[in-house]
Amino acid sequence: MRVQEHPILGRMNTGKEVRFTFDGRKMTGREGEPVAEALSANGVRIHRYTSKNHEPRGIFCAIGRCTDCVMVVDGVPNIRTCITPLREGMDVRTQDGIHAKEAEE
């Protein structure tokens, strides 16, 4: 959920809107915000599945330390989405082990 008006910080989410895809689905976010936040605002919580036990993982530290939120971004796996700025046209995919999950059309 996006906070529009915050009691202390005032108006938020005023950045330029950009388009990106998540597993092939069209979504929008704010330019320059971390990919992880853009996904969260779109209701996406699962960033990847672990390779051995196929367990879902999402945002844990949000500051680039824990690597739980890594995904395949523009074809590159293991991208820490919490510190990767969102740009127009980004192709973000759920990571399955170290590969991208098949896109849902």
Added chain:
Amino acid sequence: MSIPRYDLIVVGAGPAGLCGAIEAAKAGMRTVVFDENARPGGQLFKQIHKFFGSKEHMAKVRGFHIGEQLLEQAKEAGVEVELNATVLGLYPEHEVTVMKEDGIHHYRGANVLIAAGARENSLPFRGWTKPGVMGAGAAQTMIHLYGVTPGKRALVVGSGNVGLVVSYQLLQAGMEVAAIVDAAPRIGGYGVHASKVTRTGVPILVSHTVLEAKGEEGVEQAVIAEVDEHFQPIPGTEQTLDVDTICLAVGLSPMNQLMKMAGCQMDAGIPVLDENLMTSIPGIYSAGDAMGIEEASSAMIEGRMAGLAAANRIGFLDDASFAAAMAQQREALERLRKGMFAPENRGRTDLTETDEHIPLSQTLLKKGFVTERELEAFPGYTHKVGVHPVIECTQNIPCNPCQDACRFGCIAVGEEITQLPAVQEESKCVGCGMCVASCSGQAIFLVNEDAGEDKATVTLPYEFLPYPEAGARGAALDRSGKPVCEAEVISCKVCPAFDHTALLTISVPKAYAASARFFREGAEA
């Protein structure tokens, strides 16, 4: 190939690192700060509450504003700040390796200040890896830097200041907090932080822990249970809460790896420092959370101390100027490190009274609010005719902005900033509300016990949106968060001097003057 040299290399552009760099650069040193993040300021820009302390500690200023001021000062002093620059290593002769986008770079510093901050501790429990379980700091980052909430309803684990403050901030962002649990038998953070959460209706459950996060693809429920004196869950006490987020606020650990790597003498993860914050290796200093977990207020002072010491060590600051500047910082630090939350009192459970010999509120330690009966013993809790401040500040914490807030000298804290505020008998209250807005702990209310027509008015600090309008009706909540009576909004004042703390004045039946402490629009008593 020549290695770039600096008089001071600082690792970490948080409060400690920036302050150290500012002091060094002001003394004329060539100073650089490396930070792995894309933005400077460390965690300051996520801190939206008003800070504690006194004027010299930037009390009642919100953390992110302090961050802005420090960046401005660093720029003025000529500090170079390099972002997206991760310090990887610290080698003999103060050689520092830094990873940047284009590769690894080497630097050498006459002095090095390690102000790398801390990392959040984690807590393993069944299901703790599910999406939706996150650090409290992660939620803070998402909300305050990017305006995105991690979910709708959270369980917060840990009742230290981080857990309490983040719980309040989740509410401010429009989330619900189902509960705060802490395995310890007492609330760990400031009573005032606990009280401002409790009065909104969030229960704080001590001697409780989280057992499991349930949900198919992410958190949908949390199972909590009471624990015994050995921190073991008591069978049969389990409760299931519908939450989509579990925030862990179970402490911080110093980021001390560089000092370990360099061979600095360590003691249980904490670097051994001399009185100038220098490690066992000459010229290598540490300040802030990296050298022991404390508050941002103390980190800033420590950073300044290290910067001054480095300047003196290599001749940029003469001994006399150094001694004078250092003494000032040391005193400022000592003033912060007093009271019941002072480092030497950490973990103590035997404190039963305040420095003024008033019994500590046990309800506050167990449940997060002070009862009316307990409050009667405190010097800020007074009854008078007409509008007057009622100060529900009952623990010796380092804070005194309320004393300066009143132009008429109505409130006195005294020499030590950890003393309890007292309402002066003779003084006159004009009802301006500056004290209410200046209290970082939101513990001051203006009360008129007899406003006529069998009504009383209560003015309370309010930091939620939307602001209720005059005439709005709802319920007044007591300190425990329980609706106790009907209430009508008289006014909701917002002005720049209050810095986003609105002053909400409600009218309640006279009998509830001493218990009505929060307002929920549309709610029924």
